Amino acid sequence: MVATQPMLQVAMDTMDLDSALKTTRLVYDVVDIIEVGTILCLAEGLGAVKTIKTLYPDNLVLADVRVAEAGALISKMVFDAGANWISVLSSAALPTIETVAKEAFSKGGDVQIELQEGWTKEKANQWKALGITQVIFHKSRDSEKLGPGWDPELLGVIKSMSDEGFKVSITGNLNPGDLSVFKGIPVYSFVAGRAIRAASDPRVAAEEFKTEIQKIWQ
Amino acid sequence: MVATQPMLQVAMDTMDLDSALKTTRLVYDVVDIIEVGTILCLAEGLGAVKTIKTLYPDNLVLADVRVAEAGALISKMVFDAGANWISVLSSAALPTIETVAKEAFSKGGDVQIELQEGWTKEKANQWKALGITQVIFHKSRDSEKLGPGWDPELLGVIKSMSDEGFKVSITGNLNPGDLSVFKGIPVYSFVAGRAIRAASDPRVAAEEFKTEIQKIWQ
Numbered sequence: 001m002v003a004t005q006p007m008l009q010v011a012m013d014t015m016d017l018d019s020a021l022k023t024t025r026l027v028y029d030v031v032d033i034i035e036v037g038t039i040l041c042l043a044e045g046l047g048a049v050k051t052i053k054t055l056y057p058d059n060l061v062l063a064d065v066r067v068a069e070a071g072a073l074i075s076k077m078v079f080d081a082g083a084n085w086i087s088v089l090s091s092a093a094l095p096t097i098e099t100v101a102k103e104a105f106s107k108g109g110d111v112q113i114e115l116q117e118g119w120t121k122e123k124a125n126q127w128k129a130l131g132i133t134q135v136i137f138h139k140s141r142d143s144e145k146l147g148p149g150w151d152p153e154l155l156g157v158i159k160s161m162s163d164e165g166f167k168v169s170i171t172g173n174l175n176p177g178d179l180s181v182f183k184g185i186p187v188y189s190f191v192a193g194r195a196i197r198a199a200s201d202p203r204v205a206a207e208e209f210k211t212e213i214q215k216i217w218q
Numbered sequence: 219m220v221a222t223q224p225m226l227q228v229a230m231d232t233m234d235l236d237s238a239l240k241t242t243r244l245v246y247d248v249v250d251i252i253e254v255g256t257i258l259c260l261a262e263g264l265g266a267v268k269t270i271k272t273l274y275p276d277n278l279v280l281a282d283v284r285v286a287e288a289g290a291l292i293s294k295m296v297f298d299a300g301a302n303w304i305s306v307l308s309s310a311a312l313p314t315i316e317t318v319a320k321e322a323f324s325k326g327g328d329v330q331i332e333l334q335e336g337w338t339k340e341k342a343n344q345w346k347a348l349g350i351t352q353v354i355f356h357k358s359r360d361s362e363k364l365g366p367g368w369d370p371e372l373l374g375v376i377k378s379m380s381d382e383g384f385k386v387s388i389t390g391n392l393n394p395g396d397l398s399v400f401k402g403i404p405v406y407s408f409v410a411g412r413a414i415r416a417a418s419d420p421r422v423a424a425e426e427f428k429t430e431i432q433k434i435w436q
Contacts, residue, residue, distance in 0.1 A: 013288070015295065019339050019410050039291050042283060065260060066286050068307055068334065069356070071229070077233065089286055091309035110353035115288065116309050116335055138287070 004186070005217045008209050011171070011193035013037030017044045017051060024052065026086065028208040031196075033060040033189055036083070041065055046081040053082030053146075060084045066114060073097040074212045075103035085110045087136070090119035094126055101130045112136050112169065124161065134188065136163060137184050139172025150181055159185050176212040222285050223435045226427050227280065229389070229411035235262045235269060236269055240358065241415045243272065248424040249414075251278040251407055254301070259283055262301040271300030284332060289314040293359070294320035305330045305354070307347025308337035312344055314317045319348045330354050330387065352406065353379060381430030394430040401434050 010022035020040055028034065034056055036049045041063060053061045059184055063083035067074050068091065078086045088100050090113050097113070103156070104111045112134040113119075113127055135146045139150070162168050162185050168183060171191035179190060192209055199205035228249045230238035238258055251273055252269045259281060271279045279364065281301035285292050286309065296304045299331050307316050308331050314375050315331070322329045329336075330352040331345055342353070355376055362366035383419070388400060389409035397408060410427055 015291070019400065038286075039288060039295070041263075042259055042292060043263055043295060045259075045261055045265075047263075066284075066307075068256075068284050068286065068332075073231075073233070074260060089309065091286075091307065091336065093335055114286075117311055122315070146368060171346075191226060211376070 005183075006187040006213050007032035007060075007189040007190045008206065008213065009035050009169070009191040010169075010196050011035040011064070011191050012052070012197070013036050013039045013193055014197070015039060020048070020052070020069065021034070021055075023202050024056065026203045027196060027206040028056045028059055030203060030210060031059065033085075033190065035061055035064050037064050037193070039064055046077055047060040049078065049081040049083050053084075053121045062087065062112065067096065067100055068094055071099040072103065076098040079103060079107040079109050083109065085112055085134070087112045087114050089114050090116045090135075091122050094123075094146035097127060097132070098130055101132055104117070105131060108144070110134060110188050111161060114138055124164075132168065133165065134167045136169040136171055149179075155181065155185075158182070162186055176208045179209070179212050180216055186217075221394065222398075224405040224426065225250035225278075225407040225432050227251035227253050227387070227407045228410040228414050228424065229253040229282070229409050230270070230415070231411055232415070233257060235260050235266045235435055236250050237272070238266070239273075240418050241411055242274065245414060245424040246274045248421060248428060249277065251280055251303075251431075252285055253280040253409065254281050255282050256284055260314075264295055267296065267299040267301050272301075273283050280305065280330065285314065285318055286310050287314055289317040290321060293318040295326040297321060297327050301327065301332050303328045308334045308341060308353075312325055312355070315345060315350070316348055319350055323349060328352055328382050332356055338405070342382075342384070346383070349353045350384065352385045352387065354387040354409070368396075373399065375401070375402075394426045397427070397430050404435075416428045 008031045014020045015156040040048050049063045061083050062085040063078040064087045067088040090095055101111050111132045114136050158168055167188035174192050175195045196202050196205045226249045230359055232238045258266050267281045279301050280303040282305045285306040292306055306315055306420045319329050329350045332354050340368040376386055385406035387407040392410050393413050414420050
């Protein structure tokens with residue numbers, strides 16, 4: 001079921017678990033989803049996922065491991081650690097994506113495909129045939145310096161994926177003021193990282209996202 | 219400098235550090251490169267890289283983190299942990315690959331591009347322009363069930379990348395008997411995982427790879 005109002009996801013891309021907990025303890029009951037970012041997964045291992053899920057059983061927890069290969073083993077580890085969602089790269093081979101989906105669905109979890117350069121609608125239809133409906137449009141951290149904003153062409157693609165039944169999430173250095181550009185699209189979740197983590201008051205920052213979401217998708 | 223004889227890399231794709239150490243303690247002075255696999259990096263975090271490098275300072279250590287994004291932070295973490303090499307996905311955006319290369323080279327390290335479906339010679343030339351010369355041809359773990367062997371077309375591509383000055387490494391469920399098919403190609407390294415780890419005597423298994431390499435590339 002696609003939520004009628006976009007969910008809010010806080011991305012914990014910190015270099016250690018304690019730095020993440022400093023933020024999560026303040027915002028867990030404001031946000032819907034806690035993302036254990038690639039950086040945190042690599043820094044601490046999937047024990048970080050286990051600790052976050054143990055602390056916040058009522059949140060959805062995404063292990064942003066960005067599976068490229070070895071889907072069966074990685075997804076088993078991720079769901080054994082208690083994650084609800086796992087991320088997979090759009091460039092992963094279809095058999096890899098299929099093994100991840102099987103493991104995820106067998107554990108009551110879900111799969112989020114991270115759309116990289118070069119993904120195609122044809123691939124998207126293959127994912128859908130596997131039962132995968134979540135995709136995330138990502139403004140690359142490394143590409144962010146190339147310019148702010150979301151160009152109209154990309155917004156059109158996002159809208160069309162949503163129209164085709166995909167649950168689309170949006171990430172990439174978002175601030176509350178960026179959300180209105182997505183008005184009219186039933187976005188599944190917005191991901192905020194530094195805008196919440198680096199705020200002087202992370203809880204207030206998370207609430208500002210929520211308020212903006214409620215205003216735009218009322 | 220391309221080694222005249224292929225190097226041997228042992229892949230530690232174990233689900234915990236101790237399982238890896240059971241093998242590495244037996245083979246570290248037979249192999250050239252110890253790979254801390256994606257699975258081990260995720261299981262234990264990059265502390266596994268630090269421990270392996272501390273134990274085996276004379277081996278090259280590859281952190282097989284398969285960077286897709288956030289290149290600057292991940293590569294900083296990886297080289298701070300003591301790795302010599304870092305792996306990056308061919309599907310990563312060029313700015314991501316560039317930030318990884320800068321970090322790697324500034325630390326005296328090297329970058330290995332993992333070739334996924336959809337990589338192109340055009341992209342390879344972009345990597346070379348960044349100073350990256352290592353690529354790895356990967357028979358996917360998830361695709362291995364599709365069939366054994368290396369087809370002649372792929373071997374031709376491997377040969378041509380080598381001719382163009384790339385240091386090519388080869389991985390994917392290799393056994394000593396598989397190596398002869400690469401005769402005539404100055405392979406940079408062969409990666410063996412289960413063939414060594416799961417052998418009744420891992421040291422003997424590693425030595426069999428070495429013997430075969432010396433026989434073929436004498």
